[in-house]
Amino acid sequence: MRCLRGCAALLVAMAGLVTGGACSQTPAQQAPAATGWSSSQARIPGEYLVTLAAGAEAKAIADTFGRFGIRGTRQLGRDTFLVTLTEDPGPAAMEELGRKNEAVRSVQPNFAYRGTGR
Amino acid sequence: MKLPSFPNFAAVLVATALALYASAAPVAQLAWPGASARVVPGEVLLRFKLSMGVQQRATAAQAWGHTVLAHLEPSGWTRVKLAAGQSVAEGLAVYQSDPQVEHAQPNYIYRAAAVPNDPSYGQLWAFRNTGQTIASADFAPASGITGDDMNIEPAWGHITDCSSVVVAVVDSGVNYNQEDLAPNMWNGGPSFPNHGFDFVDNDNDPMDLAGHGSHIAGIIGAAGNNAKGGTGVCWSASIMAVRALNAAGVGTTATIVAGIGFAVTHGAKVINLSLGGGSFDQLMSDTIGNAQANDVVVVVAAGNDGLNVDAAGNATFPCGLKPPNLVCVAALDQRYALASFSNWGATSVDVGAPGTNILSTYPGSKTTIADHFNAGGALNWTTSGAGWTYAALPRAGGGIVDTLIDPASFPSGTYLDNADNRVYKTFNLSGANAALLQFAAQVSILSGDALNVNYSASGGDPFVGGVQLIGGSGSTGGVPLPFSFDLTACTGATCSVGFQLKSDAGGASQGAAIFDFGISTLQLGTSTYRVLSGTSMATPEVAGLAAMLRAYNPRYTYADTVNAINNAGRAVGALSGKTTTGRAVDAMASLAYINPPTGLSAAVQ
Numbered sequence: 102m103r104c105l106r107g108c109a110a111l112l113v114a115m116a117g118l119v120t121g122g123a124c125s126q127t128p129a130q131q132a133p134a135a136t137g138w139s140s141s142q143a144r145i146p147g148e149y150l151v152t153l154a155a156g157a158e159a160k161a162i163a164d165t166f167g168r169f170g171i172r173g174t175r176q177l178g179r180d181t182f183l184v185t186l187t188e189d190p191g192p193a194a195m196e197e198l199g200r201k202n203e204a205v206r207s208v209q210p211n212f213a214y215r216g217t218g219r
Numbered sequence: 220m221k222l223p224s225f226p227n228f229a230a231v232l233v234a235t236a237l238a239l240y241a242s243a244a245p246v247a248q249l250a251w252p253g254a255s256a257r258v259v260p261g262e263v264l265l266r267f268k269l270s271m272g273v274q275q276r277a278t279a280a281q282a283w284g285h286t287v288l289a290h291l292e293p294s295g296w297t298r299v300k301l302a303a304g305q306s307v308a309e310g311l312a313v314y315q316s317d318p319q320v321e322h323a324q325p326n327y328i329y330r331a332a333a334v335p336n337d338p339s340y341g342q343l344w345a346f347r348n349t350g351q352t353i354a355s356a357d358f359a360p361a362s363g364i365t366g367d368d369m370n371i372e373p374a375w376g377h378i379t380d381c382s383s384v385v386v387a388v389v390d391s392g393v394n395y396n397q398e399d400l401a402p403n404m405w406n407g408g409p410s411f412p413n414h415g416f417d418f419v420d421n422d423n424d425p426m427d428l429a430g431h432g433s434h435i436a437g438i439i440g441a442a443g444n445n446a447k448g449g450t451g452v453c454w455s456a457s458i459m460a461v462r463a464l465n466a467a468g469v470g471t472t473a474t475i476v477a478g479i480g481f482a483v484t485h486g487a488k489v490i491n492l493s494l495g496g497g498s499f500d501q502l503m504s505d506t507i508g509n510a511q512a513n514d515v516v517v518v519v520a521a522g523n524d525g526l527n528v529d530a531a532g533n534a535t536f537p538c539g540l541k542p543p544n545l546v547c548v549a550a551l552d553q554r555y556a557l558a559s560f561s562n563w564g565a566t567s568v569d570v571g572a573p574g575t576n577i578l579s580t581y582p583g584s585k586t587t588i589a590d591h592f593n594a595g596g597a598l599n600w601t602t603s604g605a606g607w608t609y610a611a612l613p614r615a616g617g618g619i620v621d622t623l624i625d626p627a628s629f630p631s632g633t634y635l636d637n638a639d640n641r642v643y644k645t646f647n648l649s650g651a652n653a654a655l656l657q658f659a660a661q662v663s664i665l666s667g668d669a670l671n672v673n674y675s676a677s678g679g680d681p682f683v684g685g686v687q688l689i690g691g692s693g694s695t696g697g698v699p700l701p702f703s704f705d706l707t708a709c710t711g712a713t714c715s716v717g718f719q720l721k722s723d724a725g726g727a728s729q730g731a732a733i734f735d736f737g738i739s740t741l742q743l744g745t746s747t748y749r750v751l752s753g754t755s756m757a758t759p760e761v762a763g764l765a766a767m768l769r770a771y772n773p774r775y776t777y778a779d780t781v782n783a784i785n786n787a788g789r790a791v792g793a794l795s796g797k798t799t800t801g802r803a804v805d806a807m808a809s810l811a812y813i814n815p816p817t818g819l820s821a822a823v824q
Contacts, residue, residue, distance in 0.1 A: 139694065139696075145471055212496050219523055219753040
């Protein structure tokens with residue numbers, strides 16, 4: 102029998118997290134869409150937060166991650182940038198690349214958060 | 220080592236302690252609530268050990284040169300007059316070192332408990348629980364137990380104006396035009412004329428398009444005693460609106476850390492974070508650490524999964540971070556049971572606060588357009604290509620659910636290769652200030668194929684010049700999941716929404732089922748109020764209290780504030796072993812709490 106399971110105890114879907122204004126170069130309605138329908142998504146696909154070492158230039162981002170196609174960057178703090186990629190290699194590959202470049206202090210996913218009202 | 224005779228030695232210790240105390244940083248000044256004539260001068264109240272009789276208590280007081288004024292039976296407390304010229308601070312310090320005394324406190328001067336004239340005040344059980352039934356309750360029980368509340372009315376006898384302390388609501392924004400919020404918004408000057416900033420759209424208009432943030436703002440500081448709506452913990456407040464969650468109530472590390480940074484930079488001393496995520500987040504941790512360095516209290520929600528968040532795999536953040544400036548809050552119901560949805564954790568969650576059926580401010584009226592995909596059993600959406608059909612399928616748990624499926628044999632069959640199947644419909648969303656697309660989907664799409672969801676503000680086929688909301692391959696793991704998307708950019712008369720299943724020649728999978736489809740719209744207003752439940756609602760009860768404490772004690776640091784919140788609460792059985800303190804917040808007790816001196820030392824010779 103074809104049957105859909107009830108929604109009462111559903112996991113919180115983390116899709117639909119891409120919001121307007123993620124990239125300074127990209128108008129809100131043209132932000133890259135979240136890809137994939139995985140139930141385990143807790144991050145925004147293709148978006149990473151890159152913190153550069155003190156004194157490093159922003160071009161280190163393109164030097165390190167440009168191979169994945171940089172759709173946009175936005176400076177969040179003195180050394181921290183939100184970087185949006187065309188192709189998402191995954192957090193492990195991004196962190197590995199970051200470790201290999203001394204201009205990059207850290208790389209992490211852009212995690213998703215939800216309001217805790219019911 | 221032989222100690223000197225007790226009273227004299229102790230007096231030396233106390234004198235030393237006070238001297239050290241006075242020379243410490245400003246925070247270490249004796250600063251109990253009421254240092255300026257809010258306590259009876261020359262008197263203290265003592266609770267001696269239970270085994271001590273009336274005569275023993277009198278003798279113990281006389282040993283310090285004090286006189287018993289009254290034994291307050293049956294409470295067991297003793298009212299004591301201090302030596303001439305001795306301050307209350309000195310007297311309390313004496314007894315804090317006396318092993319015969321379990322507790323010492325000033326004899327506070329109470330005023331009549333203050334009650335605001337707001338017409339909905341009787342519904343605010345968090346502030347006065349009379350066992351009342353809450354109208355439009357969304358959580359059971361809808362009535363409670365008298366006295367199970369924040370004990371805030373006595374506190375209002377001392378302070379209702381917290382406007383000297385800026386509270387940042389980092390959330391979905393705030394409707395700063397709402398009648399009960401407008402008087403209490405942060406003055407951001409000419410740079411921030413709308414009382415904050417929007418880190419979702421990167422502009423200076425943090426208008427709330429979801430509802431969540433405005434509700435939270437009202438719990439902290441809806442204007443009190445203005446004969447409108449209800450009141451917040453603070454009757455007067457300074458609420459900074461920081462928009463970091465979109466109209467779907469979703470934000471990211473990027474938007475939230477930017478919001479926290481803005482709040483800290485612009486002087487907020489309390490930050491409310493009624494939000495959570497499931498991953499440890501170093502940047503979030505660093506940002507809250509920076510707030511600590513700037514003496515900011517951060518109050519966060521425990522989350523609504525009904526889980527022990529201390530258990531492996533259940534952690535939620537930022538609640539799971541443990542900097543000393545962070546207070547994580549669980550939700551209590553109207554009978555002071557832990558709300559069934561509330562997360563808990565003996566090492567992660569600190570206190571409980573009222574979090575069910577909370578009436579507060581709301582940005583406007585919401586309307587939901589539900590769509591069932593059919594008319595008389597026939598699909599009534601426009602299709603392009605074969606594949607999408609309507610089916611009435613049984614829902615686990617009972618009943619039938621109207622469903623959009625591709626292929627028609629979902630989930631037993633597979634979709635076709637080389638397909639480009641589209642289905643869409645145009646909706647009239649004119650007049651709405653915001654819109655939210657919601658549906659449930661069970662999806663299994665092979666890599667290389669895609670299930671896309673698009674909209675178009677021009678109507679018609681949204682896969683021609685439209686905007687993609689989500690797309691690609693993947694699986695929901697054999698279960699349906701809820702999805703929601705901000706559709707605010709489509710709030711016109713011709714907003715089309717559609718689904719596209721596109722496949723290549725390389726094989727296929729089960730396809731997709733879509734159901735529980737709806738578009739909810741928000742029309743902003745100025746006088747809307749609503750009842751909501753969640754740890755999101757418990758959190759601002761505590762954030763408001765933090766603001767009250769810091770307004771009452773301007774020299775309080777984040778540490779003093781957190782201590783007063785955590786340590787002065789009321790022990791509640793439902794929180795024992797489930798929070799770090801086992802306590803529910805108690806506004807008057809926190810106001811009366813005396814932070815113990817720190818950094819004291821004394822040499823014994």
